[in-house]
Amino acid sequence: MAQYGFYFDSARCTGCKTCVLACKDRHDLGVDRAYRQVYDYEGGSWTAGADGSFTQNVFMYHLSMACNHCTDPACVTNCPAGAMQKDEETGIVWTDHEVCIACGTCDSVCPYGAPVLDSEAGYMTKCDMCKDRVAEGKAPICVESCPLFALEFGLVEELAAAHPEAVGAIAPMPADSPTGPCVLIRKAPAAKDAGDVDGFVGNEPEIV
Ligand code: SF4
Ligand code: SF4
Ligand code: SF4
Secondary structure, X not given: OOOEEEEEEOOOOOOOOHHHHHHHHHOOOOOOOXXXXXXXXXXXXXXXXXXXXXXXXXXXXXXXXXXXXXOOXXXXXXXXXXXXXXXXXXOOEEEXXXXXXXXXXXXXXXXXXXXEEEOOOOEEEOOOOOHHHHHOOOOOHHHHHOOOOOEEEEEHHHHHHHOOOOEOOEOOOOOOOOOOOOEEEEOOOOOOEOOOOOOEEOOHHHOO
């Protein structure tokens, strides 16, 4: 099975959130839903010296993340209705809205908070990797829209070959990745390891 995934360059990303808005526009999402999130991760402090100078170790960077179309997707394994599907040709994980019973199990077991409820329609939704565009040989709209070229899309093995320096996760992603997320990340100099607890998500109210 081929496996598509994302590459994200945290050294390039400015946190502009064009990727988020391009996705929301394409999928006609209201203010209460987003399939891609940009986390502003920040922290550090400063101390005043006796001579009146200050030293600091503050940091801040961004993480743009959607569903990671995992190789061992907990959402698929645990869905009691069989609504979460992993496509055998592409590895894309998508939601069959016809059979979803909106129980929220997928959301509760996903380590990345990817599934979101469409409360009006009564089913769970999430990033489907723009599979209609991918079927036409195009990249997902979030990747196409990034003005900083911080996102790439492709076969995971090809992304890994092109970016040998990439890591599998950075904060605020969890340290454990039991679901096998298909994302590669270039660590910005300021970026912290996955599981870091020294920083915090500074734009928490924006995350839906
Ligand atoms: S569009 Fe690009 S630069 Fe802007 S937030 Fe998204 S990934 Fe970062
Ligand atoms: S990121 Fe979450 S919703 Fe997406 S495939 Fe992995 S477990 Fe499922
Ligand atoms: S791949 Fe498509 S659905 Fe997924 S976050 Fe990007 S624009 Fe949204």
